[in-house]
Amino acid sequence: MSKNMKSYVFPGNIEDSIxxxxxxxxxxxxxxxxxxxxxxxxxxxxxxxxxxxxxxxSYTASGTGAMDAVVxxxxxxxxxxxxxxxxxxxxxxxxxxxxxxxxxxxxxVPFARDINYVELEDAIASSRPGVLxxxxxxxSTGQLYNLEKIAAICKKYNVSLVVDVIxxxxxxxxxxxxxxxxxxxxxxxxxxxIAPGLSFIFxxxxxxxxxxxxxxxxxxxxxxxxxLERGQTPYSPATTLFMQLHARLQKDVVLxxxxxxxxxxxxxxxxxxxxxxxxxxxxAETPSNSITGFFVRRNSDILFKELIKQDIFIMPGGTPGxxxxxxxxxxxxxxxxxxxxxxKEIENR
Ligand SMILES: *Cc1c(COP(=O)(O)O)cnc(C)c1O
Numbered sequence: 201m202s203k204n205m206k207s208y209v210f211p212g213n214i215e216d217s218i219x220x221x222x223x224x225x226x227x228x229x230x231x232x233x234x235x236x237x238x239x240x241x242x243x244x245x246x247x248x249x250x251x252x253x254x255x256x257x258s259y260t261a262s263g264t265g266a267m268d269a270v271v272x273x274x275x276x277x278x279x280x281x282x283x284x285x286x287x288x289x290x291x292x293x294x295x296x297x298x299x300x301x302x303x304x305x306x307x308x309v310p311f312a313r314d315i316n317y318v319e320l321e322d323a324i325a326s327s328r329p330g331v332l333x334x335x336x337x338x339x340s341t342g343q344l345y346n347l348e349k350i351a352a353i354c355k356k357y358n359v360s361l362v363v364d365v366i367x368x369x370x371x372x373x374x375x376x377x378x379x380x381x382x383x384x385x386x387x388x389x390x391x392x393x394i395a396p397g398l399s400f401i402f403x404x405x406x407x408x409x410x411x412x413x414x415x416x417x418x419x420x421x422x423x424x425x426x427x428l429e430r431g432q433t434p435y436s437p438a439t440t441l442f443m444q445l446h447a448r449l450q451k452d453v454v455l456x457x458x459x460x461x462x463x464x465x466x467x468x469x470x471x472x473x474x475x476x477x478x479x480x481x482x483x484a485e486t487p488s489n490s491i492t493g494f495f496v497r498r499n500s501d502i503l504f505k506e507l508i509k510q511d512i513f514i515m516p517g518g519t520p521g522x523x524x525x526x527x528x529x530x531x532x533x534x535x536x537x538x539x540x541x542x543x544k545e546i547e548n549r
Pocket of ligand 1: 262263264265289335337338366396
């Protein structure tokens with residue numbers, strides 16, 4: 201990859217000090233030194249999401265690996281799951297439940313719309329599921345759902361709440377303990393802004409009281425939790441990524457969650473102003489700070505490839521004319537001005 205590459209995909213542009221850790225010697229995993237790094241990272245992760253008395257399992261796997269682990273270890277304990285699906289990530293919960301033959305019901309939310317929470321409550325009242333699976337930010341559209349409202353409904357009907365916060369963690373406000381969420385999941389290549397390869401399961405103290413289902417060998421919660429007691433993982437971890445994670449978390453703890461979120465928000469709002477100026481519609485009703493989805497008006501068939509020729513990466517959106525720009529990682533206002541100018545230039549060809 202060239203030095204001048206500009207990344208508006210995940211994880212975005214990463215500072216040299218973190219990137220360079222990837223080229224350094226790494227510790228043997230079965231050592232005190234590595235155990236300390238794992239324990240310290242767990243503590244910092246818990247503080248960033250506010251999961252005071254819980255645990256964090258780290259897997260060497262992408263985010264979907266963590267979703268898979270939640271379904272096998274946890275969702276299978278309940279007689280029925282209720283899934284909020286407003287895009288491809290919501291439907292991923294559905295395909296995982298189908299794959300592992302967990303009974304589930306889908307509550308569909310239209311493209312880039314917020315949930316109708318009155319209808320949601322009615323659906324839950326009649327469905328009476330044991331567990332609800334949703335996203336905080338449905339990354340395929342950039343629509344952020346209201347977790348206060350979802351959590352209140354779950355509490356009222358005694359439904360366990362599992363939230364995929366993969367793309368909202370460190371971008372949008374989130375307090376796991378205050379919301380009473382049982383399980384949150386995230387992964388390394390989004391708000392943590394390091395390469396893909398690690399994913400995390402935040403288990404609340406309440407979730408930890410259950411006997412998890414032993415249905416997945418590699419992802420087994422009990423086995424992973426047992427090893428975590430001494431700062432270890434059952435199998436070889438992506439050691440280098442763990443080192444980059446630790447360095448990232450140390451920076452994040454110093455900055456503080458509020459400042460990190462404020463900076464992501466500032467970039468998002470700035471880019472959305474540019475969208476407005478250029479007449480690019482942003483469809484999300486209540487957009488997450490992490491990403492802006494927008495429709496260009498012309499030449500959408502060539503935009504993605506033409507930008508790559510200029511060393512600029514944005515995400516195609518799956519719908520004609522629709523693209524997404526991430527606001528994670530290093531990104532200045534000048535970068536965003538430049539991005540918008542280049543999109544406009546291609547649009548006007
Ligand atoms: C990125 C993402 C995932 C995980 O995708 P992987 O490619 O498996 O890491 C899951 N859910 C959401 C909401 C995401 O944004």
